[in-house]
Amino acid sequence: MHRLIAPFLQFIQLEYSGSLLLLIASLVAVMLANSPLAPLYGVLLHSPIAVALGKISFHWTLHEAVNDGLMAIFFLVMGLEIKRELVTGELSSLRRALLPILAALGGVITPALIYLVLNSGKEGAHGWGIPIATDIAFSLAVLSLFGRRIPLGLKVFLVTLAIVDDIxxxxxxxxxxxxxxxxxxxxAAILLFAGCLLLNRAGITRLSIYLSAGVLLWWTFHASGVHATLAGVLLAFAIPTTGHGSQESSKAQESPLHRLEAALHPWVSFGIVPLFAFANAGVALKxxxxxxxxxxxxxxxxxxLVFGKAIGITLFSWIAVQLKLAELPHGVSWKQLHAVAWLGGIGFTVSIxxxxxxxxxxxxxALxxxxxxxxxxxxxxxxxxxxTNLSRRSRVPESFEEQVPI
Structure with a gap:
């Protein structure tokens, strides 16, 4: 059980730490965009960058390079997280996964409907996808403020919900x-992806082969008109989840997926996502x-985001439990789940x-x-x-052994 939950604990610790940089980068961007340095901030974001891959070259602004290039790595890590959850995490068991899956669907459908009701027939109707997203880093950072007063089951619920939301x-x-x-x-992109799946099926575990194919996959998607960041998610699903270890637990730890996620996650949390925030959060109020x-x-x-997420997550969770399709996580009350449902309204990264x-x-x-x-x-x-109101009444043990009966 400890080996299974270790990647999850490492994941949320990185999200907690990275969210601080994300917040700082966002605040700096907003301040620059509304200061005398705003023209310099604009020039920086639109400064040209050229990237050459053999005979293929790309001419971007810094803003485009972050959104079209670096964010593909963000989506690759997102895909690795999703696949890990599907293989060994909460999403690997339908019974355990059903509550956050249905909660996430409620948290997607309700905000989208609210947006469409308010924008039906108007020029902004196409933006209905914006309020459906939950930002894992920020929402977990808020939850971390309460430390041991929050049961681990509630953190797992929020992470799993946010991952389904990402899907x-x-x-x-x-x-x-x-x-x-x-x-x-x-x-051509579909053929490349199929080739990556065949490499996985053939037992090829060398990451350099998959990453080289991933660069080509990104380029073909970019040229096809489908947003190139999708290449990151698809590549993640082709990365093998077993290594050369003789025991199953050893395989899980030595797998290419685990190694790639461990290598990229710090770069994404402490570099790419804060850089994305810096490049996109600078709203000029003027x-x-x-x-x-x-x-x-x-x-x-x-x-x-504010009401649709909270209502949808809570309502769909309640329906799932009432219909006996799922049950509340160990040690989690309805009041706690409802409070966390509001954190689902923290959109930010994917919403922007x-x-x-x-x-x-x-x-x-800008609007x-x-x-x-x-x-x-x-x-x-x-x-x-x-x-805060709920945590004043109780203090929950932090250790996994105390919270989950083994």
Whole structure:
């Protein structure tokens, strides 16, 4: 049991630490965008970068390089986390996974419906995918403030919910926010992915082979019109989950998936995600008019993230338990689950990423980023208030042995 839960504990510890840098980077971006240094900040984000891979070259701005290039690594790590959960984590057992799966679906459907009701027939209707995302790093960081007063089962529930949320987010990006397709390159990408799966099936475990194929996969997706970050998720699903160890537990620890996730996760948590926040969170308030908070786009995102997430997660969880499809995690009460449901409204990373795909004008993108920042902050504050009231009444042991009967 300890060997199974060790990757999860390592994962949440990195998320806790990385979220501090994410918060700092976001605050710095907002301050720069609203200071006399704003022109310099804009010049930095639009500074040209050229990347050459043999005869293939890419000419990006720094902002594009982060969003189109580095974020592919973020989605690769996301895919590795998803696959690990499917193989050895909460998602490996349908009975254990059903509650966070259904909760996540509620937390996706309800915000999307709220957004669409407020934006139906308007120019912002295409942005319905923005309020469906939950930011793992920020939500776990808020939960970490309560330490031993929060049962481990509640943390596992939140992480699993956020991972299912990410799966839905990736599917939305791939299907809804892909505009023009080049079917020749798309077919080549599918063949490359199939080739990676065959390498896995053949027992090939050398990571350099998969990563080389991953670069080609990224390029073919980029050329096909499908957002290239999808290549990261698909590559993750081709990475082997067994190594050369003689025992099963040894295999899990020595697997290419485990080694790649351990190697990339710190770079993503402490480098790529804060850099993404720095490049995307800088909302210039002067670009927003006085009626911005009454704009249907703002209202759809705000009410979707703040209320839609909490209502959807709690309601779908309650229905699942009442129908006896699932049960509450060990040591978790309904009040605690409801409090954590509010933390699901902390969108940020994936929400802003989807916003960049959904809206092309700078004015709309600024409005959406402002809405995501305000809504995420509001959801976090409500979650903190509820958890604070609950945590005054109880203190839960932190150790795994004390919380889970073995």
């Amino acid at each position: 839905v987010g990736v599917l939305v990006i791939a299907t809804v926010y892909t505009r023009h397709l080049n079917y020749g390159y798309l077919f 670009d927003l008019n006085s009626d911005a908070v009454w704009d249907p786009i703002f209202l759809g995102i705000f009410f979707g 990423f989807i916003a960049g795909l959904a809206f092309e004008t700078e004015a709309q993108f 959406v980023r402002f809405a995501v920042l305000i809504a995420s902050t509001a959801a976090a504050l409500v979650g903190i208030f509820l958890l």
